[in-house]
Structures are given as C-alpha cells and as structure tokens.
Amino acid sequence: MENIIEVQHLSKSFGSNEILKDINFSVNKGEVVCIIGASGSGKSTLLRCINLLEKPTGGKVLYKGRNILDDKHDVYAYRTKLGMVFQQFNLFNNHDVLGNCMIGQLKVLKRSKAEAEETAMKYLKVVGMDQYINAKPRQLSGGQKQRVAIARALSMEPDVMLFDEPTSALDPEMVGEVLAVMKELAESGLTMLVVTHEMGFASEVADRVVFMDKGIIEEEGPPEKIFLNPENERTREFLRRVLKQE
Amino acid sequence: MSWEAFANVVIKYWPMFLRGARNTLYISIVSTIIGSLIGLLIGVVRTIPIPERGFKKVLIKIVNAILTVYVEVFRGTPMIVQAMVIFYGSLMAFGIDMEPMFAGIFIVSINTGAYTAEIVRGGIISIDKGQFEAAHAIGMNHRKTMLYVVIPQVIRNILPAIGNEFVINIKDTSVLNVISVTELFFQTKTVVGINYKTFEAFTVASILYLIMTLTVTRILRFIEKRMDGPDNYVVIPGNQMQVARPEDLIKHNKGRQ
Ligand SMILES: Nc1ncnc2c1ncn2[C@@H]1O[C@H](COP(=O)(O)OP(=O)(O)OP(=O)(O)O)[C@@H](O)[C@H]1O
Numbered sequence: 379m380e381n382i383i384e385v386q387h388l389s390k391s392f393g394s395n396e397i398l399k400d401i402n403f404s405v406n407k408g409e410v411v412c413i414i415g416a417s418g419s420g421k422s423t424l425l426r427c428i429n430l431l432e433k434p435t436g437g438k439v440l441y442k443g444r445n446i447l448d449d450k451h452d453v454y455a456y457r458t459k460l461g462m463v464f465q466q467f468n469l470f471n472n473h474d475v476l477g478n479c480m481i482g483q484l485k486v487l488k489r490s491k492a493e494a495e496e497t498a499m500k501y502l503k504v505v506g507m508d509q510y511i512n513a514k515p516r517q518l519s520g521g522q523k524q525r526v527a528i529a530r531a532l533s534m535e536p537d538v539m540l541f542d543e544p545t546s547a548l549d550p551e552m553v554g555e556v557l558a559v560m561k562e563l564a565e566s567g568l569t570m571l572v573v574t575h576e577m578g579f580a581s582e583v584a585d586r587v588v589f590m591d592k593g594i595i596e597e598e599g600p601p602e603k604i605f606l607n608p609e610n611e612r613t614r615e616f617l618r619r620v621l622k623q624e
Numbered sequence: 625m626s627w628e629a630f631a632n633v634v635i636k637y638w639p640m641f642l643r644g645a646r647n648t649l650y651i652s653i654v655s656t657i658i659g660s661l662i663g664l665l666i667g668v669v670r671t672i673p674i675p676e677r678g679f680k681k682v683l684i685k686i687v688n689a690i691l692t693v694y695v696e697v698f699r700g701t702p703m704i705v706q707a708m709v710i711f712y713g714s715l716m717a718f719g720i721d722m723e724p725m726f727a728g729i730f731i732v733s734i735n736t737g738a739y740t741a742e743i744v745r746g747g748i749i750s751i752d753k754g755q756f757e758a759a760h761a762i763g764m765n766h767r768k769t770m771l772y773v774v775i776p777q778v779i780r781n782i783l784p785a786i787g788n789e790f791v792i793n794i795k796d797t798s799v800l801n802v803i804s805v806t807e808l809f810f811q812t813k814t815v816v817g818i819n820y821k822t823f824e825a826f827t828v829a830s831i832l833y834l835i836m837t838l839t840v841t842r843i844l845r846f847i848e849k850r851m852d853g854p855d856n857y858v859v860i861p862g863n864q865m866q867v868a869r870p871e872d873l874i875k876h877n878k879g880r881q
C-alpha cells in the first residue's frame with residue numbers, strides 16, 4: 379500500500395508545554411483514519427503539524443516519502459495537496475459560495491476561470507450546495523457552511539483530506555448532513571484523516587482508528603478492535619466515558 | 625444683522641465662496657484617497673510576519689521603526705503646525721517653493737495616512753485568525769492571503785472610519801488658510817476683508833461646510849450598502865450552471881414581497 383503521509387517521532391511543544399510526544403503513524407492511499415481522544419489530548423495540534431499550520435518541534439513529516447520539514451521543500455505547494463476542513467468552517471467572508479471554491483484554484487493552482495468554475499460546481503454538487511453558489515457565507519446555516527468548506531477543499535483536488543472535528547460547532551440537527559457527505563466521500567475512495575468525537579461515524583466509516591491521550595498515541599487499529607476489544611486501559615476508560623454520554 | 629445683509633454677501637461674493645468650497649472638496653477628496661492608500665500600504669507592511677532570522681528580519685524591523693516614527697509624529701502634532709513647518713521649512717531649508725495647493729494636498733495626505741495606517745493595522749488584526757489559516761491551508765502565501773482574502777474584508781470594515789476621516793478632512797482643510805490655500809475658510813476671510821460682514825460671511829461658510837459633510841456621509845453610507853450586496857441570494861433551481869444577474873435578484877426580491 380502506498381503511504382501518503384507518514385509521521386515519524388513527531389513532537390510539538392508550546393514553550394515548555396509538550397503537547398505531542400514521539401508520534402508515529404501513517405495514512406495510506408484510499409484509507410480513512412479517524413483520530414479520537416479526550417479534549418486537549420493534542421488531536422488538532424497533530425493535524426495542524428501535518429499541514430504546517432504549526433511548526434513541529436521535532437521529528438519528521440513525510441509526504442510520499444519526502445520530508446516536508448526540509449528547508450528546501452515548498453510549503454505552499456505541499457499544502458495544496460492536503461485539503462483542510464476546520465471546526466469553525468473559516469469560509470472566506472468576502473467571497474460567495476462559488477468564489478470560495480474558485481479562488482484557490484485561480485490564484486494558487488493557476489487554473490483557468492472556466493476550469494475552476496467547472497471543478498467548483500462539480501464538488502459543490504457532491505456536497506449538495508450547487509444551488510447556493512451566489513450566497514455569502516453569512517447567509518448560510520452551519521451545516522451548509524461546512525459543506526461548502528468541504529467543497530472548497532475538494533476543489534483543489536488534494537491527495538488527502540484532513541478534517542478537524544468538522545461537526546463539533548454544529549447544531550445537532552445539522553450534524554447528519556455533514557457526516558452523510560463525509561461518508562459518501564469515504565466510500566468514493568478518498569483518503570481521509572478525521573479528528574472526530576462522533577464515535578458512530580468512526581466505527582462505521584474508519585478503516586483505522588487512532589486513540590490519542592496526553593500527546594501520545596496509546597492505541598490504534600481497526601474500529602472493531604478499538605471499540606469492541608480495546609487493549610489499552612486508557613482507551614477503555616475513554617470509551618466508557620464517551621459511550622455513556624451518548 | 626438683517627436678511628438683506630446676508631443676501632448681499634451671497635449675491636455679491638458667491639463666486640468666491642464657490643471657489644473656496646470647490647477647493648476644500650477637491651483637497652479633501654484627493655487627500656483622503658492618497659492618505660488611505662498610504663495608510664493601507666503602511667498597515668499592510670506593519671503586519672508582515674517577521675521571519676525568525678536573516679536579512680529580511682533586519683530590513684522589516686528598520687522599516688517598521690521608520691513607519692512608527694512617521695505615524696507617531698503626524699498623529700502627535702497639530703496639522704496647522706505641520707503645515708507651517710512643511711511649507712516654510714521646505715522653502716527655507718531646501719529652497720523648495722511649493723504651490724500652496726500642492727502643499728495643502730501633501731500635508732493633508734500624509735496626515736490622513738498616519739491616521740489610516742493605524743485604522744488599517746487594527747482592521748487587519750481584527751480579521752479572524754481562521755481566515756488566514758484557511759487561506760494558508762489551500763496553499764496561499766502571505767501576499768496572496770492578504771490580497772484575495774484579508775484586504776478586501778479590511779477595506780469593507782474600515783470604510784466607515786475612512787468616511788469619518790473624509791469628513792474630518794473637509795473641516796480641517798480650513799487650517800490650510802495659514803499657508804494661503806484658497807479653500808473655503810481662506811476665501812471667507814477674504815470676503816470679510818472686503819466688506820467686514822464677519823458674521824454673515826462665516827454663516828454662509830458654515831452652511832457650505834455642512835452641505836458638504838452631510839452629502840459625503842450619505843454617499844458613503846450608500847457605497848457601504850452596495851458593497852454588502854443584496855440581502856437575499858437566489859437559490860438556483862436544478863443543475864443550471866449560471867450565476868444570477870442583478871436583474872434576477874431584483875425580480876426575485878420583488879417576488880418575495
Ligand atoms: N497555540 C498554542 N499555544 C499554546 N498552547 C496551545 C496552542 N494550541 C494548543 N495548545 C495546547 O495544546 C493542547 C492540545 O490542544 P489541541 O487543540 O491539539 O487538543 P485537541 O485534542 O484538539 O482538543 P479538542 O478535542 O478540545 O479539540 C491544549 O492543552 C492546548 O491548550
């Protein structure tokens with residue numbers, strides 16, 4: 379299996395506060411990997427280190443076998459290969475729905491206007507937002523915003539999509555529409571790395587589940603194993619806690 | 625005082641008032657535009673992220689220091705004093721004899737620039753961090769992020785403050801009379817010098833100032849509204865790939881009422 383992203387001995391500190399400690403894991407082509415873990419365990423930080431929104435303190439991040447932390451590596455070109463979906467959507471407020479999905483294609487990938495529009499429409503259709511191309515972000519509901527944000531990332535046609543708790547900021551009735559889109563994407567064979575608190579989604583969609591606690595990967599494996607037969611005491615404790623809540 | 629005296633001042637001297645008002649408006653418009661551009665440039669330069677090391681770091685630090693001095697000096701001294709120093713100073717120190725009109729625009733522009741630099745910097749800082757991160761995440765560098773995502777939002781957000789600067793400029797160009805710029809205050813003084821009707825002449829001037837500031841405020845509010853776009857959007861039925869035209873939007877909005 380071709381691995382797209384591989385993280386080796388990754389560490390990250392903010393000042394003297396060590397958030398990630400010796401993280402090792404990889405994401406293979408076509409795989410859906412879900413990261414679960416308690417709040418503050420470093421899940422977002424890990425995702426942000428992978429696309430270099432945060433600079434790792436130590437270790438390596440390999441993209442198709444090449445260390446992107448090398449000074450020579452073009453960070454901006456690398457980031458176009460990763461689609462990022464944020465908890466807070468972060469749609470560009472000065473662009474409408476179509477503009478959000480086109481601006482990166484036009485200015486970063488240098489695609490023609492016609493091609494950018496066609497690609498944007500294709501992915502807006504995938505997320506079911508093609509009827510709203512003229513709407514400004516402030517005119518959309520949370521679920522709609524997040525679906526546009528997914529289309530914006532897909533429009534760059536990245537090799538892997540990173541999701542950082544894409545449904546955590548949504549009202550309960552809108553979680554379903556976003557998860558449905560993500561499920562569809564997973565089934566289409568897209569490579570995905572998803573930080574989530576949605577255990578149902580993780581157990582249903584993930585090929586592999588990674589459990590993080592206090593900046594360490596405590597356990598990883600197929601969802602059946604993690605959810606039904608966890609070996610690690612911390613994993614068990616975490617799952618007992620969250621599953622009781624649900 | 626009588627209505628007659630008023631009428632006389634207006635009838636006899638209206639060309640002088642008009643010329644003054646026209647120059648006041650001209651200086652304010654040009655200076656507000658130039659000043660805003662200066663402010664935008666400085667605000668953007670002052671928010672360039674400083675690299676950890678290297679030549680660029682030193683350069684940015686030096687430029688920032690110079691810009692800070694500029695902003696502080698022009699915000700910290702009265703424009704009337706700046707006008708005297710620049711106009712007479714440039715003549716005495718460098719032998720540059722500026723046209724009063726040019727000097728006026730120059731002074732008001734750099735003054736406006738100092739104020740708007742801070743407005744722009746505040747505007748950039750107040751843009752949500754998520755906007756920067758989303759732009760970076762799709763591969764935009766700092767320049768593209770500023771150009772296509774941040775600055776358009778900053779301009780929209782600071783427009784009311786710029787409008788305010790414009791109104792202030794209309795009023796404050798009156799200080800340029802000390803360097804004999806033929807703006808409204810100077811012209812009014814000239815009228816008084818001829819006929820000694822101080823009260824009448826300056827009342828006319830205040831009415832003209834008021835007309836200018838009120839009109840400008842209204843126009844700017846209209847522009848702000850226009851920049852926000854329509855309140856409703858059109859849901860495009862089916863899979864048509866079409867961007868709605870303004871006419872469609874109007875029809876759509878009418879249909880809703
Ligand atoms: N920029 C920063 N500066 C200092 N500390 C930070 C910074 N970003 C994150 N942290 C700290 O790192 C720790 C891990 O944060 P992170 O956001 O990665 O957790 P998380 O697992 O994503 O949590 P959640 O489920 O609440 O999103 C937290 O204790 C947080 O306070």
Ligand SMILES: [Mg+2]
Nearest residue numbers: 421422423543
């Ligand atoms: Mg998080």
